[in-house]
Amino acid sequence: MPEFDSHTPNLARMYDYLLGGENNFAIDREAIxxxxxxxxxxxPVARANRAFLQRAVRYLTGTGIRQFLHLGGGLPTQGNAHEVALGSRVVYVERDPVAAAHGRALLQADDGAVMLQADLLDTDDVLGRAADFLDLSQPVGLLLVSVLHFVLDDDEPHAMVARLRDALAPGSHLVVTHATSLVRAQGPGTLGVHRGAGGTDRTPQEIREFFGDFTLVSPGLVQAADWRPDRPRLVGSPSPASCLLVGVAQKAAKPQ
Structure with a gap:
């Protein structure tokens, strides 16, 4: 098992610290x-992102979904899917072997959730291994939360997501959050947050294309704080995540 290196910042542990978690080291806290x-x-962007994830998972469980595939979610801490969808089956997939090993340790006592270490770009491997734990002939909640903006265009992220969509059963849902540059006219990399971490922001139209022919549920593709908020936002108050677009979409049933 990979050792937990306490002297090198780790993105998954850094994100845990961003969310107020305790599964991180001093070097991760210093980096954040x-x-x-x-x-x-x-x-605020990280916490708005996690709050949206929790609302989306609650919504999906309300539609009857009881199994989730969470790709690139980092460490399963701080109100992640298995802590919200109680009684469901959850598969986490993480590319980083250190984060995956840490995640497996955190989930040892949970019979309903597992952590796999796999390359998200290898969809056949991911789906094949997930099928050992999930029934892919039944609806699944596919969670791509703050991961797609780390997949560069050269790796063909839209084709990757299309393969995942095709493998899902009718009634499944796709949940996406993605950094966007709504002011791209000011120049590339306006946001800076994800480009600085080796990723890329995309336009709203580019993000919308990840959903393919799935039907976006209301309110559509919106800022994170505006997707079915738990409480109304004060009039005129700025969104804590105006650079983050989110959406939930459903795969239609096959025509009879």
Missing amino acids: DTLAELLPEAV
Whole structure:
């Protein structure tokens, strides 16, 4: 099993710290504190993203979905899918072997959730291994939350997601959050947050294309804070995640 390196920042542990978790080291906290000084929006964006994930999972369980495939979610901490969808089966898939090993350790006592270490771009491998735990002939909640903006265009992320969509049973749902540059006219990399971490932001239209022919549920593709909020936002108050677009879409039943 890979050792937990306490001297090198790890993205999954850094995200855990962003969310207020305890599964991180001093080096991870130092990296995030430095980032927050440069980009004060980093913390509210991360927490708005996690709050949306929780609302989306609650929505999906309300539709009857009881199994989830969460790709690139980092460490399964701080109100992640298995902690919200109680009684469901959840498969987490993480590319980083250190994060995956840490995640498996965290889930040892949970019979309903597992962590797999796999390359998200190898969809056949991911789906094949997930099928050992999930019934892919039945509806699944596919969670691609703050991961697609780390997949560069050269790796053909739209084709990757299309393969995943095709493998899902009718009635399944796709949940996506993605960084966007709504002010791209000011120049590439306006957001800075994800480009600085090796990723890329995309336009709203490029993000909409990830859903393919799935039907977006109301309110559609919106800012994270505006997707079925638990409480109304005060009039005129800024969104804590205006650079993050989110959506939930359903795969239609096959015609008779």
